[in-house]
Amino acid sequence: MEDTDPIVAQTASAMPGRKVAKLQRSADGFIIDAADLGPLLGLPAADVPELMRKGKISCLSEQGQDADAGRFRVTFRHGALRVRFTVDDSGHVLFQSRFSGT
Numbered sequence: 001m002e003d004t005d006p007i008v009a010q011t012a013s014a015m016p017g018r019k020v021a022k023l024q025r026s027a028d029g030f031i032i033d034a035a036d037l038g039p040l041l042g043l044p045a046a047d048v049p050e051l052m053r054k055g056k057i058s059c060l061s062e063q064g065q066d067a068d069a070g071r072f073r074v075t076f077r078h079g080a081l082r083v084r085f086t087v088d089d090s091g092h093v094l095f096q097s098r099f100s101g102t
Helices: 034-040 045-053
Strands: 008-011 024-026 029-031 057-063 071-078 081-088 093-100
Touching: 029 057, 029 071, 034 045, 045 057
Parallel strands: none
Antiparallel strands: 008 093, 024 029, 057 071, 071 081, 081 093
């Protein structure tokens, strides 16, 4: 059977936009500047706040357990595109990736 909708993964060095050094910690999770997130999702930075308000860009923050304690995985999703950051407790980005597919 032919896979017509493959998942494509890119590490930070291969993705458009720039490598993000740090996410800002907030009471609800983490905050990323629209100027950093927009290009990673293929969007103008100016469109990011409105798309988030409308629920067109979603965010999921997960706290690491056991061997991953002190780390967080923060995933932003727009359509089939996901940008994922693994950050330490202070928000420094340890790993950044982008996935496309369903």
